[in-house]
Amino acid sequence: MIANTTAVTFPSQMEVEVASANASCFTCHQGMEGGINGRMDNLIGTTGLDEKAESLRAVDPHYLNVAGLNMGSESNAGYQYEGKVYAARFEHANSVETCTDCHDPHTLHLADPGIEKCSMCHAEVVSWPDLKKIRRTKADLDGDGNTSESTFDEIDGLLKRTEEALKLYSKDNADAQIGIVDHYPYWFMDANGNGAQDEGEGSYKDWTPRMMHAAFNYKLVKTTGAFVHNPVYAAQLLIDSIEDLASSNPSISADGLKRPEG
Ligand code: HEC
Ligand code: HEC
Ligand code: HEC
Numbered sequence: 439m440i441a442n443t444t445a446v447t448f449p450s451q452m453e454v455e456v457a458s459a460n461a462s463c464f465t466c467h468q469g470m471e472g473g474i475n476g477r478m479d480n481l482i483g484t485t486g487l488d489e490k491a492e493s494l495r496a497v498d499p500h501y502l503n504v505a506g507l508n509m510g511s512e513s514n515a516g517y518q519y520e521g522k523v524y525a526a527r528f529e530h531a532n533s534v535e536t537c538t539d540c541h542d543p544h545t546l547h548l549a550d551p552g553i554e555k556c557s558m559c560h561a562e563v564v565s566w567p568d569l570k571k572i573r574r575t576k577a578d579l580d581g582d583g584n585t586s587e588s589t590f591d592e593i594d595g596l597l598k599r600t601e602e603a604l605k606l607y608s609k610d611n612a613d614a615q616i617g618i619v620d621h622y623p624y625w626f627m628d629a630n631g632n633g634a635q636d637e638g639e640g641s642y643k644d645w646t647p648r649m650m651h652a653a654f655n656y657k658l659v660k661t662t663g664a665f666v667h668n669p670v671y672a673a674q675l676l677i678d679s680i681e682d683l684a685s686s687n688p689s690i691s692a693d694g695l696k697r698p699e700g
């Protein structure tokens with residue numbers, strides 16, 4: 439039971455109760471956009487999933503949306519596909535539930551001495567980078583046949599498959615290959631299809647709604663430390679994005695993906 443709570447409203451208009459000590463973190467770290475009931479829906483309007491239109495462009499969840507991802511379906515942070523059920527808040531475990539359980543509210547950093555707080559339950563964590571070695575999930579989420587890689591790597595594998603699916607889809611369905619870089623413009627016209635942004639290759643312009651949905655989820659997961667803030671929700675969003683792209687283009691494979699429940 440959290441004794442002292444405050445209501446915070448997310449961009450998707452969902453309201454959640456959070457510990458007062460964390461309300462400020464939530465206010466700034468809820469991003470600018472929800473995956474549904476926001477600007478993306480307005481831009482898309484009645485445009486068919488595989489159609490192009492002047493109004494379409496990438497909508498960015500904004501990298502600060504850690505609180506949204508942490509709340510999962512309670513905040514609708516991601517683009518949630520119809521008919522699918524999504525994980526709620528990642529409650530993790532006793533003593534590591536809230537933002538300030540892990541982050542120092544003054545420096546915001548996870549101070550290294552705090553690592554015992556993790557190794558207590560995750561014996562494999564001895565130093566900071568070891569966080570990326572934790573694996574609690576049993577499933578081969580990314581379908582690469584490796585069930586001993588860390589949860590960080592499973593999600594990384596899913597990000598790569600989403601990227602691959604977006605590229606294949608964009609070539610066939612939008613007639614211009616999409617490229618991804620981790621700085622502005624983030625999505626570019628990869629005219630020569632070499633994966634790198636070359637002279638004259640500007641912002642991506644040939645969006646379809648199906649691509650916008652997957653790109654939104656990709657960006658959200660990529661920029662929110664998803665493996666620690668809500669791995670199940672993150673994996674669900676990416677797997678559904680890949681399957682949705684594959685459903686409209688037979689050259690895209692969704693083989694082996696294991697959607698986690700919960
Ligand atoms: C007034 C708005 C605001 C509030 C309140 C706020 N943050 Fe942030 N936070 C930011 C911004 C903006 C950045 C990005 C800074 C940057 O990119 O240099 C950030 C960055 C961070 C980072 C990354 C730091 C790093 O070095 O990479 C963490 C972790 C973080 N915030 C956690 C928290 C927590 C936990 C709380 C609540 C105790 C909180 N923040 C409250 C705006 C805020
Ligand atoms: C279980 C501990 C834990 C909890 C709870 C937690 N965080 Fe984090 N957070 C981390 C770790 C570990 C990282 C570093 C992730 C990495 O290196 O990729 C991190 C990274 C971040 C970052 C930087 C993200 C990036 O990739 O640049 C922000 C911002 C942040 N946390 C905010 C929050 C907010 C807001 C909350 C509450 C909603 C929260 N965290 C709850 C452990 C936690
Ligand atoms: C009280 C025990 C406990 C503590 C303390 C704890 N964890 Fe966890 N952690 C768990 C459990 C249990 C799970 C699996 C939760 C689930 O799947 O619902 C988990 C899952 C995770 C995961 C996701 C991996 C996966 O496969 O689901 C990460 C990353 C993680 N913890 C990081 C941390 C960090 C960082 C800290 C220290 C700040 C920490 N944990 C402290 C018990 C703990």
Ligand SMILES: [Ca+2]
Nearest residue numbers: 578580582584
């Ligand atoms: Ca795997």
Ligand SMILES: [Ca+2]
Nearest residue numbers: 628632634636
């Ligand atoms: Ca290029």
